[in-house]
Amino acid sequence: MRGVMMYGPGDVRTEEREDPKILEPTDAILRVTATCVCGSDLWPYRGAEPLHATPEAMGHEYVGVVDEIGAEVGNVSVGDFVVGSFVASDNTCEICQAGYQSRCIHQVMMGTIGTQAELARIPLADGTLVKTPGEPSADLIPSLLAASDVLGTGWYGAVAAEAGPGRTIAVVGDGAVGLSAVLAANRLGAERIIVFSRHPARQALAREFGATDILEERGEEGAARVVELTGGYGAHGVVEAVGTQESMWQAIRATRPGGFVGYVGVSHGVELEGLDLFFASVHLHGGPAPVRRFLPELVQLIWDRTIDPGKVFDLTLPLDEAAEGYRAMDERRATKVLLTP
Amino acid sequence: MRGVMMYGPGDVRTEEREDPKILEPTDAILRVTATCVCGSDLWPYRGAEPLHATPEAMGHEYVGVVDEIGAEVGNVSVGDFVVGSFVASDNTCEICQAGYQSRCIHQVMMGTIGTQAELARIPLADGTLVKTPGEPSADLIPSLLAASDVLGTGWYGAVAAEAGPGRTIAVVGDGAVGLSAVLAANRLGAERIIVFSRHPARQALAREFGATDILEERGEEGAARVVELTGGYGAHGVVEAVGTQESMWQAIRATRPGGFVGYVGVSHGVELEGLDLFFASVHLHGGPAPVRRFLPELVQLIWDRTIDPGKVFDLTLPLDEAAEGYRAMDERRATKVLLTP
Numbered sequence: 001m002r003g004v005m006m007y008g009p010g011d012v013r014t015e016e017r018e019d020p021k022i023l024e025p026t027d028a029i030l031r032v033t034a035t036c037v038c039g040s041d042l043w044p045y046r047g048a049e050p051l052h053a054t055p056e057a058m059g060h061e062y063v064g065v066v067d068e069i070g071a072e073v074g075n076v077s078v079g080d081f082v083v084g085s086f087v088a089s090d091n092t093c094e095i096c097q098a099g100y101q102s103r104c105i106h107q108v109m110m111g112t113i114g115t116q117a118e119l120a121r122i123p124l125a126d127g128t129l130v131k132t133p134g135e136p137s138a139d140l141i142p143s144l145l146a147a148s149d150v151l152g153t154g155w156y157g158a159v160a161a162e163a164g165p166g167r168t169i170a171v172v173g174d175g176a177v178g179l180s181a182v183l184a185a186n187r188l189g190a191e192r193i194i195v196f197s198r199h200p201a202r203q204a205l206a207r208e209f210g211a212t213d214i215l216e217e218r219g220e221e222g223a224a225r226v227v228e229l230t231g232g233y234g235a236h237g238v239v240e241a242v243g244t245q246e247s248m249w250q251a252i253r254a255t256r257p258g259g260f261v262g263y264v265g266v267s268h269g270v271e272l273e274g275l276d277l278f279f280a281s282v283h284l285h286g287g288p289a290p291v292r293r294f295l296p297e298l299v300q301l302i303w304d305r306t307i308d309p310g311k312v313f314d315l316t317l318p319l320d321e322a323a324e325g326y327r328a329m330d331e332r333r334a335t336k337v338l339l340t341p
Numbered sequence: 342m343r344g345v346m347m348y349g350p351g352d353v354r355t356e357e358r359e360d361p362k363i364l365e366p367t368d369a370i371l372r373v374t375a376t377c378v379c380g381s382d383l384w385p386y387r388g389a390e391p392l393h394a395t396p397e398a399m400g401h402e403y404v405g406v407v408d409e410i411g412a413e414v415g416n417v418s419v420g421d422f423v424v425g426s427f428v429a430s431d432n433t434c435e436i437c438q439a440g441y442q443s444r445c446i447h448q449v450m451m452g453t454i455g456t457q458a459e460l461a462r463i464p465l466a467d468g469t470l471v472k473t474p475g476e477p478s479a480d481l482i483p484s485l486l487a488a489s490d491v492l493g494t495g496w497y498g499a500v501a502a503e504a505g506p507g508r509t510i511a512v513v514g515d516g517a518v519g520l521s522a523v524l525a526a527n528r529l530g531a532e533r534i535i536v537f538s539r540h541p542a543r544q545a546l547a548r549e550f551g552a553t554d555i556l557e558e559r560g561e562e563g564a565a566r567v568v569e570l571t572g573g574y575g576a577h578g579v580v581e582a583v584g585t586q587e588s589m590w591q592a593i594r595a596t597r598p599g600g601f602v603g604y605v606g607v608s609h610g611v612e613l614e615g616l617d618l619f620f621a622s623v624h625l626h627g628g629p630a631p632v633r634r635f636l637p638e639l640v641q642l643i644w645d646r647t648i649d650p651g652k653v654f655d656l657t658l659p660l661d662e663a664a665e666g667y668r669a670m671d672e673r674r675a676t677k678v679l680l681t682p
Contacts, residue, residue: 094574095598103598103622105573232446233435248615257436257444257628263619270615274589274608278628281444287598287622 002341003117004322005055009047010330012323017057020113020121025072028125030082033064034145035116036313037325037337038086039175040266045326048268057114058322059339060086061148063141066129067119075126081136082129083299084122085291086110086149091127101127101292116322118341130295133303142310142338143302146180150336151298151309152291153264154180154241158188159294160262160285161237165189170226171211172251173241174202176312176336177264179209181239183309186210187301194229196222196250202335205311219246223253234259240286241265248272257281264289313338343682344458345663346396350388351671353664358398361454361462366413369466371423373405375486376457377654378666378678379427380516381607386667389609398455399663400680401427402489404482407470408460416467422477423470424640425463426632427451427490432468442468442633457663459682471636474644483651483679484643487521491677492639492650493632494605495521495582499529500635501603501626502578506530511567512552513592514582515543517653517677518605520550522580524650527551528642535570537563537591543676546652560587564594575600581627582606589613598622605630654679 003017020029041058043049066080076082089096089104096104108123122128136144143151154177163169163185171181174197185193186209194213195206203214217225227234234256240247243265251261263286277284301307315334317325318341325337344358361370382399384390407421417423430437430445437445449464463469477485484492495518504510504526512522515538526534527550535554536547544555558566568575575597581588584606592602604627618625642648656675658666659682666678 094572098597098599100599100622103620231435243615245615256439258439258441258631267615267619270618272613272615272618274584274586274611274613277611277613278604278608279444281441281628282626284625285623287619290599 001118002319003114004058004319006044006051006058007055008051009045012045012058012326014320014322017117020119022068022070023121024123025070026124026126027070028066028073028076028122028129029068030062030064030120030122031067032062032115032118032120032341034141035059035339035341036061036145037322037329037339038149039177041326042330043268045330052112057117059114059116060110061145062115062120063144063148069125073125076129076131081132083132083144083147083295084128084130085152085295087288088123088128089292090124091292096127099293100290102288102290116319116339118319128292130299132299140302142313143308144299145338146309146312147295147298147302149291150176150312151180152294153177153289154239155184155294155298156289156291157181157239157241157262157264157286158184160260161239162260163188163190163237166191167236168192168194168230170194170235170238170254171241172196172238172247173265174199174206175241178239178241179205179312179335180309181241182206182211183209183307185239187307194226194235199332208311219250220253223250226254230256236260237262239264243267243270245270252277252280252282255282259283260285262286312336316340342459343660344455345399345660347385347392347399348396349392350386353386353399353667355661355663358458361460363409363411364462365464366411367465367467368411369407369414369417369463369470370409371403371405371461371463372408373403373456373459373461373682375404375482376400376680376682377402377486378663378670378680379490380518382667383671384609386671393453398458400455400457401451402486403456403461404485404489410466414466417470417472422473424473424485424488424636425469425471426493426636428629429464429469430633431465432633437468440634441631443629443631457660457680459660469633471640473640481643483654484649485640486679487650487653488636488639488643490632491517491653492521493635494518494630495580496525496635496639497630497632498522498580498582498603498605498627499525501601502580503601504529504531504578507532508577509533509535509571511535511576511579511595512582513537513579513588514606515540515547516582519580519582520546520653521650522582523547523552524550524648526580528648535567535576540673549652560591561594564591567595571597577601578603580605584608584611586611593618593621593623596623600624601626603627653677657681
């Protein structure tokens with residue numbers, strides 16, 4: 001099969017890989033209909049994070065059709081169209097049952113498998129995969145794929161930020177996750193949604209997804225603007241969808257005491273000084289999003305065409321042109337790149 | 342009047358100070374019935390934190406009788422017995438109304454006033470002070486004084502750790518706040534309460550307050566024991582009541598993914614590495630406790646003799662012997678020292 005491998009910073013190749021096989025009776029093999037490049041894939045691409053192997057199989061987002069199942073798989077059948085999260089989970093342990101499937105005690109990170117490929121092995125298929133109500137029409141594929149990571153992650157950020165009626169929610173980050181968080185905050189009923197963005201196309205999509213205010217300031221200055229816009233108090237909740245020291249403190253400083261910071265940007269070089277955090281008095285919650293918690297609801301909202309999160313994809317390429325997809329995202333020519341095997 | 346001043350590390354003196362006066366029409370003057378030494382007073386005493394002035398007026402915990410009121414004070418009258426928190430608050434701003442009175446937009450830290458004295462000015466008296474149902478009998482004074490800070494702080498820690506029925510709660514720290522958190526977790530219905538302590542007298546009081554398990558391990562080892570005791574998952578919630586790097590990570594590591602860390606130990610030298618925190622996937626909430634939120638309920642529980650948090654005081658001294666009180670706490674001969682003006 002064809003699959004995407006990263007050999008080093010800036011060096012992405014689509015090449016022949018061995019077909020995956022059922023290794024455990026709880027595995028399924030998926031024929032990938034669509035996959036994509038994640039903002040987190042850019043960290044090793046930019047040399048800001050080491051590869052886990054050389055070369056490393058890339059990708060952790062996926063939708064597709066079940067091609068084969070292990071002997072113990074009972075919730076999905078060959079031929080089912082399914083969506084899964086970037087973390088395989090049993091969905092039965094106490095952590096999963098509490099809604100934290102991304103930290104399942106049997107978790108398998110899909111990034112270690114690489115779903116930017118024609119086929120992918122899905123561990124713990126019963127717990128991981130969610131069937132769509134039927135065979136989706138082609139125009140629903142991008143939105144279902146978004147649910148696999150960015151939508152689910154933005155949704156989690158908005159839930160962690162306690163977005164809801166009467167609330168003012170700010171979103172730090174105008175990438176696919178940040179934009180998805182705007183959509184989520186809107187859907188969850190937030191009254192006012194403030195987004196930080198300097199990028200015209202992303203500002204436009206943010207407004208389409210429900211943003212009420214766009215700010216171009218950053219860092220302490222950006223946070224101060226949110227405080228100013230909220231009567232001196234700060235936002236009720238802020239979603240952090242970048243992962244840098246500046247963006248984390250921007251999120252914390254934009255939040256009122258007692259408010260909620262939902263942080264979903266994978267941290268890079270972040271150090272939180274304890275006393276500053278102590279006196280910020282916010283709720284801080286985040287980490288790898290338990291997308292599986294939200295998948296059934298998100299799939300239904302997409303199926304019913306209530307939400308259209310697939311709009312975050314602004315470039316679609318064949319899998320063989322993955323390298324161009326990485327380049328486009330690296331250069332911010334594309335927000336999110338969909339790849340079709 | 343007599344008041345306690347700190348001149349430098351280890352140098353505490355009770356001496357003559359000028360009587361406080363009404364400065365704002367929202368002030369009250371309190372005749373202090375009882376005050377105490379706080380664990381946080383030990384930081385400058387040990388030279389681990391600079392003084393705010395030389396000498397600095399000490400103390401922020403207090404119960405007593407209203408001696409004088411400003412023109413705009415309406416909720417308390419001269420002669421009322423009252424309890425207040427270590428932060429004066431208006432109790433009307435959006436932050437207060439949301440239950441975060443310790444971060445009121447008009448907050449005044451009582452530590453800047455110094456309540457280890459015969460008299461104390463209480464700013465924002467209407468918002469800050471809570472009347473007891475009547476004149477308390479002498480044996481209730483220690484418990485009412487505990488409500489002013491340590492009980493309210495431990496209570497907040499337990500609430501932030503989401504202590505409740507069916508939950509396993511761990512408490513890091515066996516000082517007065519940690520012990521109060523045990524009492525709170527028990528009162529809030531926690532099923533199992535694990536306390537870290539190596540101090541026999543504190544272990545005994547922890548058990549009396551409702552601890553079910555005592556652990557003598559610390560740091561990563563202590564956290565690992567909690568994970569082991571909870572089927573490999575970690576506690577549902579952990580109260581951090583120390584404020585050091587080791588204790589913070591002990592609390593975070595002892596908490597299951599998706600669980601709750603309530604941190605109330607004032608941070609000293611704590612740096613939280615972002616990626617470690619990201620993958621811990623806990624809820625982190627804390628800071629200076631909004632004691633005022635809980636005071637009416639705590640005063641009633643004490644009045645009804647449902648709880649006896651005053652047991653954390655194991656040494657009572659006249660105000661003039663404050664220096665010995667600081668020494669006893671510094672040397673861990675006393676858990677908490679009550680001072681009577």
